[in-house]
Amino acid sequence: MKRINLIEFLHNAIKPYRLIFAGVILCVGISSLSVYGFFWSIKYLLDTLSECTKDMSKIGNAYKFSALSISFIAAYELSARIREYLQLKMIPNIKKNIIDEVAGKTFSYSYNFFQNFTPTKFVYSAFQVSESTSDLFVDYIVDFLKTGFSLTLACITLFYVNSTLGYLGISWILIWMLSSVLLSKITYSMSYKLSDLRSSLSAKWTNTFDNIDSVFVYNGVEKELEKNKAYSEKVMNQDRKLYKFILLIFSSQSVVTVLITIFAFFYMLRLFKYGLTTPGDFMLVGEIIHNISHNLWEFAQDLSWLISDIGRIRQGLDMAHSDSIQRENQIQKINFSNYDISMQDISFSYNDKEVFSHDGILKIKQGSKIALVGSSGSGKSTFVRLLLGLIYPQKGEIFLGQNKTSHMNEYELRENFALIPQDPKVFEDTILSNIRYGSFESTKDEAMEASQKAQIHDFIMTLPKQYETEIKNNSLSGGQRQRLMIARGLLRNAKIFIFDESTSALDTITERDILNAIEEIDPSKTKFIIAHRLYTIKNADHILVFDDGKIVQQGNHESLISKEGLYKELYQIQTDK
Ligand SMILES: Nc1ncnc2c1ncn2[C@@H]1O[C@H](COP(=O)(O)OP(=O)(O)OP(=O)(O)O)[C@@H](O)[C@H]1O
Structure with missing residues (x-):
């Protein structure tokens, strides 16, 4: 039995929309650059304004930097809306294709598969695959790209302001990402199990409804409710376990964020005291720390949901591929002289x-x-x-x-x-x-x-x-x-x-x-x-x-x-x- 390759599956889903997808990436890049362009123009605006307090002749430059800031905001808004339009052209089609593909694959299984499978569990899993796969495109791929662009620009900017801050930024990002990836392995197995439990629960309900005559005639309503409740409790416990784990990861990451912010602010104050930074640099570093922290949070959250979705997709694909008997014989040309x-x-x-x-x-x-x-x-x-x-x-x-x-x-x-x-x-x-x-x-x-x-x-x-x-x-x-x-x-x-x-x-x-x-x-x-x-x-x-x-x-x-x-x-x- 050959397991469906997840990467290949996703690649096939996105293949017909390569150009649109490239457009989405371009828009994400332009949005991120616009954000950093905005930060830089605000820094220069602030520095110019502080010079203007002594020399008003520089007010013309302040107008220039204001106009630049406004242009970056406009570029950001425009690229974000174009990206959403491109996604609209791509996502519903990908969702439909995935549902069709899962359905198409189903009929290539042997009769033996259909004799032994539970339809609801299968249908539930197939829809999970479709929903989760499209989420991968909508939320994660685009978000990860945004995060990647933003964090790269953040590090470049920090190095430009001060190399110590640059190294601090890089270390913060790498440690956070590495720990998130390592911990996500645990989240993955938890999600896989949760998805399996959920699809089994829906199969149990269908089985109850298939036997509805017996349930009513033999007064089995209470018993059925009890049976299903026992199962939904299992689902709840697994769900809780997953949430608890995610909360634990996030809490430890919160502590790291606060410590780094404290260090960066005191360090910048010290540099300012010795005249090594301008108010504009201070604002820039403050914005970047906020931006890095925001992006890392998004990354951690997206990663945990991405891993849950991959768990769901994997479980659905494994289930859809649990077929065992396939014919291996060569197909030959047929010829009938009778139908004995x-x-x-x-x-x-x-x-x-x-x-x-x-x-x-x-x-x-x-x-x-x-x-x-x-x-x-x-x-x-x-x-x-x-x-x-x-x-x-x-x-x-x-x-x-x-x-x-x-x-x-x-x-x-x-x-x-x-x-x-x-x-x-x-x-x-x-x-x-x-x-x-x-x-x-x-x-x-x-x-x-x-x-x-x-x-x-x-x-x-x-x-x-x-x-x-x-x-x-x-x-x-x-x-x-x-x-x-x-x-x-x-x-x-x-x-x-x-x-x-x-x-x-x-x-x-x-x-x-x-x-x-x-x-x-x-x-x-x-x-x-x-x-x-x-x-x-x-x-x-x-x-x-x-x-x-x-x-x-x-x-x-x-x-x-x-x-x-x-x-x-x-x-x-x-x-x-
Ligand atoms: N999918 C299956 N997996 C395992 N055993 C099976 C499966 N389908 C049928 N069997 C077994 O194969 C044997 C023959 O079953 P079959 O359905 O051919 O009987 P039958 O003579 O048609 O019975 P009936 O008259 O009740 O329809 C039975 O013992 C049955 O339990």
């Missing part, structure tokens, strides 16, 4: 625990109707996921036509399938969009035809906006969702249909009608039907009986019922014969 399926010496395991295997060759002819039966957890869905290329066997090969599925492009492989899942969920969109998900190019008439076959059309026509009605999972019954999925599947021009327990939530009459609709699907299409109710698959061409991750029996209904075995046992239990 075959498997050879297959074995698939989750975390080293084998959940499906088949020794030897299993062949399924194009156009056959295959039933998969067996108890819960026996491996039927795993078998289907292997066919769909959602997971890949650690051992053995699956062929579609003459092509190894592991060597096929995933999109090209899945184009051949329509899946009607066991636990249907809808997109929060219109009914029509949900059905047309089966084929984005299909027309409304085709979607309506599929809905009729799936026995859902009449229901749709009773809705206020019919096919344009917006739906949510909770606004449809389980059976309605199942029929919607069947319509979606029928709309796809697939070669292989997989019906995973797709009539389990339907009443007997609707179930019969749907089974008839399945019968009517083009006979050249292969159909897999996973069913617990064996009467629904009696007329299948071939029945595969699963037990404990293996196909333990196969044949048609008559042949299976005529011999002792799991199928006969299950059939007898269900029919009471």
